Amino acid sequence: MAEVEETLKRIQSHKGVIGTMVVNAEGIPIRTTLDNSTTVQYAGLLHQLTMKARSTVRDIDPQNDLTFLRIRSKKHEIMVAPDKEYLLIVIQNPCE
Amino acid sequence: MPPKQPPRRQSINAGRGTRKRDEDSGTEVGEGADEWAQSKATVRPPDQLELTDAELKEEFTRILTANNPHAPQNIVRYSFKEGTYKLIGFVDQLAVHFSQVGNLIPKDSDEGRRQHYRDKLVAGSQESAKVVLSEAEILEEEEESKEAEAEAGSQTDVPAAEAAEKVTQEELMTPKQPKERKLTNQFNFSERASQTFNNPLRDRECQMEPPPRTNFSATANQWEIYDAYVEELEKQEKTKEKEKTKTPVAKKMGKMAMRKMTSMESQSDDITKVTQAAKIVERMVNQNTYDDIAQDFKYYEDAADEYRDQEGTLLPLWKFQNDKAKRLAVTALCWNPKYNDLFAVGHGSYDFMKQSRGMLLLYSMKNPSFPEYIFSSESGIMCLDMHVDHPYLVVVGHYDGNVAIYNLKKPHSQPSFRSSAKSGKHTDPVWQVKWQKDDMDNNLNFFSVSSDGRIVSWTLVKSELVHTDVIKLKVEGSTMEGVEGLQLHTVGCGTAFDFHKEIDYMFLVGTEEGKIYKCSKSYSSQFLDTYDAHNMAVDAVSWNPYHTKVFMSCSSDWTVKIWDHTIKTPMFIYDLNSGVGDVAWAPYSSTVFAAVTTNGKAHVFDLSINKYEAICNQPVVAKKKNKITHVQFNPIYPIIIVGDNRGHVTCLKLSPNLRKMPKEKKGQEVQKGPAVEIAKLDKLLNLVREVKTKI
Numbered sequence: 001m002a003e004v005e006e007t008l009k010r011i012q013s014h015k016g017v018i019g020t021m022v023v024n025a026e027g028i029p030i031r032t033t034l035d036n037s038t039t040v041q042y043a044g045l046l047h048q049l050t051m052k053a054r055s056t057v058r059d060i061d062p063q064n065d066l067t068f069l070r071i072r073s074k075k076h077e078i079m080v081a082p083d084k085e086y087l088l089i090v091i092q093n094p095c096e
Numbered sequence: 097m098p099p100k101q102p103p104r105r106q107s108i109n110a111g112r113g114t115r116k117r118d119e120d121s122g123t124e125v126g127e128g129a130d131e132w133a134q135s136k137a138t139v140r141p142p143d144q145l146e147l148t149d150a151e152l153k154e155e156f157t158r159i160l161t162a163n164n165p166h167a168p169q170n171i172v173r174y175s176f177k178e179g180t181y182k183l184i185g186f187v188d189q190l191a192v193h194f195s196q197v198g199n200l201i202p203k204d205s206d207e208g209r210r211q212h213y214r215d216k217l218v219a220g221s222q223e224s225a226k227v228v229l230s231e232a233e234i235l236e237e238e239e240e241s242k243e244a245e246a247e248a249g250s251q252t253d254v255p256a257a258e259a260a261e262k263v264t265q266e267e268l269m270t271p272k273q274p275k276e277r278k279l280t281n282q283f284n285f286s287e288r289a290s291q292t293f294n295n296p297l298r299d300r301e302c303q304m305e306p307p308p309r310t311n312f313s314a315t316a317n318q319w320e321i322y323d324a325y326v327e328e329l330e331k332q333e334k335t336k337e338k339e340k341t342k343t344p345v346a347k348k349m350g351k352m353a354m355r356k357m358t359s360m361e362s363q364s365d366d367i368t369k370v371t372q373a374a375k376i377v378e379r380m381v382n383q384n385t386y387d388d389i390a391q392d393f394k395y396y397e398d399a400a401d402e403y404r405d406q407e408g409t410l411l412p413l414w415k416f417q418n419d420k421a422k423r424l425a426v427t428a429l430c431w432n433p434k435y436n437d438l439f440a441v442g443h444g445s446y447d448f449m450k451q452s453r454g455m456l457l458l459y460s461m462k463n464p465s466f467p468e469y470i471f472s473s474e475s476g477i478m479c480l481d482m483h484v485d486h487p488y489l490v491v492v493g494h495y496d497g498n499v500a501i502y503n504l505k506k507p508h509s510q511p512s513f514r515s516s517a518k519s520g521k522h523t524d525p526v527w528q529v530k531w532q533k534d535d536m537d538n539n540l541n542f543f544s545v546s547s548d549g550r551i552v553s554w555t556l557v558k559s560e561l562v563h564t565d566v567i568k569l570k571v572e573g574s575t576m577e578g579v580e581g582l583q584l585h586t587v588g589c590g591t592a593f594d595f596h597k598e599i600d601y602m603f604l605v606g607t608e609e610g611k612i613y614k615c616s617k618s619y620s621s622q623f624l625d626t627y628d629a630h631n632m633a634v635d636a637v638s639w640n641p642y643h644t645k646v647f648m649s650c651s652s653d654w655t656v657k658i659w660d661h662t663i664k665t666p667m668f669i670y671d672l673n674s675g676v677g678d679v680a681w682a683p684y685s686s687t688v689f690a691a692v693t694t695n696g697k698a699h700v701f702d703l704s705i706n707k708y709e710a711i712c713n714q715p716v717v718a719k720k721k722n723k724i725t726h727v728q729f730n731p732i733y734p735i736i737i738v739g740d741n742r743g744h745v746t747c748l749k750l751s752p753n754l755r756k757m758p759k760e761k762k763g764q765e766v767q768k769g770p771a772v773e774i775a776k777l778d779k780l781l782n783l784v785r786e787v788k789t790k791i
Contacts, residue, residue, distance in 0.1 A: 004368055004370060007375065011381055014381050014382070016384070016385060020377075055317060058317065058318070059317060062321075068376055068377070077384060079381070081374075082373065083370055088374055090377050090381060
């Protein structure tokens with residue numbers, strides 16, 4: 001149990017990482033390092049996007065599954081790792 | 097036309113010379129009627145039409161025809177035969193003014209006959225009824241006479257009987273009546289009504305709490321259906337397994353375990369389920385940070401090599417370090433045989449005076465900032481090896497002489513199996529351990545060599561380590577006569593060993609005295625061969641991965657020597673100006689090897705290109721005091737990892753010149769494979785041998 005906490009701490013303290021959050025299957029954030037409004041916004045939008053992406057991948061081949069989703073924008077990169085029940089979202093600025 | 101004629105006559109009577117055209121009928125009155133009515137005085141109505149005499153005398157002819165004025169005169173019907181509309185010549189002129197359905201039926205028709213028959217029946221029954229009535233009257237008279245005679249007590253019965261008879265008569269009568277009059281009621285119907293008190297109505301209600309509701313919605317995609325099927329399959333398989341291993345004890349245990357599991361799950365934080373995702377994300381974040389390095393690793397090929405004329409370079413990639421292992425030197429490196437990006441680093445200390453704890457870290461190239469697995473031990477780790485078939489088993493040898501096996505699949509940081517003083521641990525640091533093939537009972541076993549002069553074979557029998565001394569290293573010619581006539585043997589100190597790739601039982605041992613012994617697993621007292629290799633301790637020995645006869649050794653006496661095991665003298669000798677920590681053969685070529693020295697440099701040699709000098713000679717670690725202790729080639733990728741005595745591991749990429757394959761002649765296919773490698777080395781060796789024999 002502590003391992004996961006440590007991992008999340010490490011990720012948060014990694015170079016360029018702006019924020020991390022854990023979202024459950026219904027799109028409700030469980031853990032976050034950002035402020036509430038931003039978190040809720042990210043959680044809602046990314047949850048839908050991840051569901052859509054996963055549905056797409058699996059529709060093409062049901063034996064396949066989505067491993068992670070990366071959205072690189074001008075300002076930063078949003079990385080989403082879906083799990084069976086949870087969603088881990090990390091926002092990083094890679095070029096710092 | 098009788099109803100219409102009188103009013104017409106009246107109008108004619110009313111006015112002379114007046115003619116009103118009756119639009120309704122085409123009949124006319126002849127002129128005779130005019131003459132007949134002339135005798136009376138005429139009265140002119142005020143709105144009479146003014147006509148001249150000539151007009152008055154005008155004759156209008158009227159024709160009486162049998163045509164129906166209302167009938168249409170020009171009916172057209174579409175003729176399919178000719179395809180056009182055709183005028184129908186003859187139009188029906190019949191005009192019906194009045195019609196009524198009568199009630200006369202012809203005698204001979206069905207209905208007429210039926211009615212006649214019915215009438216007959218009625219007449220017959222009426223006669224019989226008359227007869228019955230007369231009989232009844234007679235009976236009544238008789239009864240009445242009887243009444244007078246009967247006692248008062250039975251009077252009530254008789255009227256009841258009479259009433260009953262009357263009823264029966266009436267009943268007899270009534271079936272005949274429907275024949276005459278169809279509409280009468282068949283039953284002697286009397287209506288009798290009574291009203292009871294209406295009970296007051298009261299409403300009684302009961303309301304519960306509505307059951308909780310949730311909205312449920314789902315989609316049925318192809319993959320959801322697939323998932324459901326997979327789950328079903330798994331359940332079925334589980335039930336099958338459970339059936340196979342059925343015992344009541346096991347069931348109880350199973351239940352207990354289940355209960356524990358469920359309670360654990362409910363207690364544990366939701367966070368633990370994110371482990372997998374967290375790992376992936378950490379790697380992604382690292383990949384972003386070290387993006388250029390990752391790209392270099394994959395794609396960068398030093399273009400400058402073309403101009404460098406056979407020399408190559410080592411491109412530094414990642415640097416792996418961990419705070420916990422900061423002050424510990426890297427004492428062992430090993431790539432995982434299954435996962436090409438995973439490698440193990442053993443930490444300990446070479447310093448005799450400063451002995452502290454040890455660590456075993458496993459890193460993945462995908463995550464350079466933190467190790468995948470961390471194990472710590474009380475004593476420094478001096479060597480390690482990963483099993484080829486079971487890549488999760490790592491055997492380590494400690495400074496205090498113990499050996500231990502770590503199972504990566506199990507989460508605890510303690511070794512799964514450990515030797516102890518009782519189970520025959522070494523009395524000196526274990527310098528090298530190597531896994532062997534499973535023995536005949538399918539038990540895992542490995543060998544270890546130590547400075548106490550013993551080479552021990554350890555077997556894992558039913559979760560216990562059992563040891564057998566394979567060989568004891570004795571220094572030849574050093575048996576002394578000790579006190580009381582005991583023969584003392586000076587024990588040699590083994591520092592390195594390597595097993596032959598193909599000849600299973602043969603192996604080489606390097607000692608602290610600088611000798612290399614060729615031994616066999618089956619002979620425990622004698623060596624097959626001895627080589628006077630070095631002047632100082634042999635740090636590493638290694639068989640060539642392709643050529644079965646060639647091996648290499650390095651030592652702190654600054655030299656690296658390449659041998660043919662049939663010949664007592666080395667084939668090649670290289671002096672590297674500094675104590676050599678480690679040598680390793682490259683997995684892709686039989687003529688390439690790397691050596692690392694204590695002055696922080698890495699040397700790469702390729703015998704097929706340059707027999708006398710290194711083709712790459714590069715300082716790898718930053719500070720000069722940093723000694724490089726070990727080097728390992730990655731079996732797949734063109735990278736090497738180098739460990740130093742500060743606890744850092746650096747990953748370097750070999751430039752193309754270092755990985756050169758022989759140039760293909762035009763038209764000939766490039767042959768690859770072990771045979772080619774062997775042939776390559778053979779050629780070189782032959783050259784050397786020729787030189788030697790000549791000398």
